[in-house]
Amino acid sequence: MRSVQCEAIVFGGGFSGTLLATLLARQGTDVVVLERQQHPRFAIGESSTPLANQTLRDLASTYDLPELEAISRFGIWRETYPDVTCGLKRGFAYFRHRPGQPFHSRNRENELLVAASRKDAIGDTHWLRAEVDHWFARLARQAGVQVIEGWQPRRLEQEKGIWIAEGLALEGPLCVRTRGWIFDATGPAAYVARTAGSRVTSHGFRTATRSVYTHVRDLPPWEHQLQEASVSTLEYPFRADDAAVHHLIEEGWIWQLPFVDGRVSVGWVQPWKPSNHGATVKALIDQEWLARYPTLHAWLGQAKLAKTPGAWISTGRLQRRLTHLFGNGWVALPHTYAFVDPFYSMGIAWSLFGIRRLARWWNEDASTSRSLEALALYAGQLERESRHLDHLIAMAYRAMPSPTLFHAATMVYFAAATQAERSGSASAPGFLAAEDAAFSCTVDEIGAAIDQAARNGDSSVHRETAAWIEQRLAPFNQVGLFHPREPHLYWETAAPDTSQG
Numbered sequence: 001m002r003s004v005q006c007e008a009i010v011f012g013g014g015f016s017g018t019l020l021a022t023l024l025a026r027q028g029t030d031v032v033v034l035e036r037q038q039h040p041r042f043a044i045g046e047s048s049t050p051l052a053n054q055t056l057r058d059l060a061s062t063y064d065l066p067e068l069e070a071i072s073r074f075g076i077w078r079e080t081y082p083d084v085t086c087g088l089k090r091g092f093a094y095f096r097h098r099p100g101q102p103f104h105s106r107n108r109e110n111e112l113l114v115a116a117s118r119k120d121a122i123g124d125t126h127w128l129r130a131e132v133d134h135w136f137a138r139l140a141r142q143a144g145v146q147v148i149e150g151w152q153p154r155r156l157e158q159e160k161g162i163w164i165a166e167g168l169a170l171e172g173p174l175c176v177r178t179r180g181w182i183f184d185a186t187g188p189a190a191y192v193a194r195t196a197g198s199r200v201t202s203h204g205f206r207t208a209t210r211s212v213y214t215h216v217r218d219l220p221p222w223e224h225q226l227q228e229a230s231v232s233t234l235e236y237p238f239r240a241d242d243a244a245v246h247h248l249i250e251e252g253w254i255w256q257l258p259f260v261d262g263r264v265s266v267g268w269v270q271p272w273k274p275s276n277h278g279a280t281v282k283a284l285i286d287q288e289w290l291a292r293y294p295t296l297h298a299w300l301g302q303a304k305l306a307k308t309p310g311a312w313i314s315t316g317r318l319q320r321r322l323t324h325l326f327g328n329g330w331v332a333l334p335h336t337y338a339f340v341d342p343f344y345s346m347g348i349a350w351s352l353f354g355i356r357r358l359a360r361w362w363n364e365d366a367s368t369s370r371s372l373e374a375l376a377l378y379a380g381q382l383e384r385e386s387r388h389l390d391h392l393i394a395m396a397y398r399a400m401p402s403p404t405l406f407h408a409a410t411m412v413y414f415a416a417a418t419q420a421e422r423s424g425s426a427s428a429p430g431f432l433a434a435e436d437a438a439f440s441c442t443v444d445e446i447g448a449a450i451d452q453a454a455r456n457g458d459s460s461v462h463r464e465t466a467a468w469i470e471q472r473l474a475p476f477n478q479v480g481l482f483h484p485r486e487p488h489l490y491w492e493t494a495a496p497d498t499s500q501g
Helices: 015-026 050-062 066-070 074-080 129-142 191-195 222-228 294-300 347-364 371-399 403-423 437-454 459-476
Strands: 002-011 031-034 086-089 091-096 111-115 124-127 146-148 152-159 162-169 172-184 209-217 244-249 252-258 264-271 320-322 330-332
Touching: 002 015, 002 162, 015 031, 015 129, 015 347, 031 129, 031 172, 050 066, 050 124, 050 347, 050 403, 066 074, 074 086, 074 124, 086 252, 091 403, 111 403, 129 146, 152 191, 172 191, 191 330, 222 294, 347 371, 371 403, 371 437, 403 437, 403 459, 437 459
Parallel strands: 002 031, 002 172, 031 146, 091 244, 172 330
Antiparallel strands: 086 124, 091 111, 152 162, 162 172, 209 264, 244 252, 252 264
């Protein structure tokens, strides 16, 4: 059996694991990454945000990695890496569909668009994860990281302070040893954490959802459907399709994330119930429910499955959290520790926040007597942030049946996001203001008010609640939320342009 010695092992070769390994290598660490599959391989979780891109630029500067700067804006990405597929994301778009009716939107009642950038060149991106993760793996190798793909684990144990990982690599049996730390970037598999005795639980979440998703081709732009519905897009802050598009329906919502090569990521997020736990993919994507929405039915019916993944993929309940995320010699990254829901596209940014923290911990604390104390602080941050994200998302779901309450609920998220974008991701008080006591208290109060109003079907109560939410958010509203120059179309929320071009 071939044997490899190193100073740190990262389990999981997605962008989180390979980026962390790259940052450790830039600090002079001998790192090995163990990845079960071979790149390129399909992965979901594709929508980036201004906070994610600010963090990439911060890491680029701190660790002298200009490559990260190059993928932090749509324009420079396309110029520098035209062969790594992405999509343009100028913001968030929400379109409400009503059962039995073609899509319509009088007075913008069924539209909500919130800008994240002011022009295409500095726009955010959708990541085609198969190619982007492969790119991050190549970046890690260039930094001196040993990235071992096709790894089939057989044994992971700690003996006398030495971690021993045995398995089958593409070249044959392999044993990797380290006296240092191991990092769990395996996502829902939580391979290291589970081996170390941590459990995965869905207890305590406010949100309860599941999803089916795939990639498609030949899906016409949604903008064409808006034109057929006589919806004017002249005042839109961006093209309707250049966004993280959310189609709101009674059965949840459908996402639409277009890439520059014509592929589109499509998924349906629906309420999770114990009764649908074992539902088949066929049952979940049965056309009967979609036929209730004539415009969506006709539009999505034109799409064809892309070659990869070539089928619909179904999840169980999305919400999960580890009972503990670090121990003697091991620590988990954010996406391994917890996941809530894709509604606000927070996954990439939160992962990058965690990677920056762990890279700093490695440099400042990992080899000192306070390493576990510092990790306890990291763990506390992730726990508070995961609960904060859960609260923001659950609030939107509870408000979703009412256009008035839903608009107010989304403004809570955009207040947090725009504050963080303007203060800079490196100095933000926790992810999306999770460590801001005043904001957290306000979120609790607004969540309780939405709960109460949602149980009351009176539209006047919903309007009064929305007006009260606007008042409570006033100290955190830096961009004119609730009062755009055109109803439901927000230009002023665009992140500041810090580019030189």
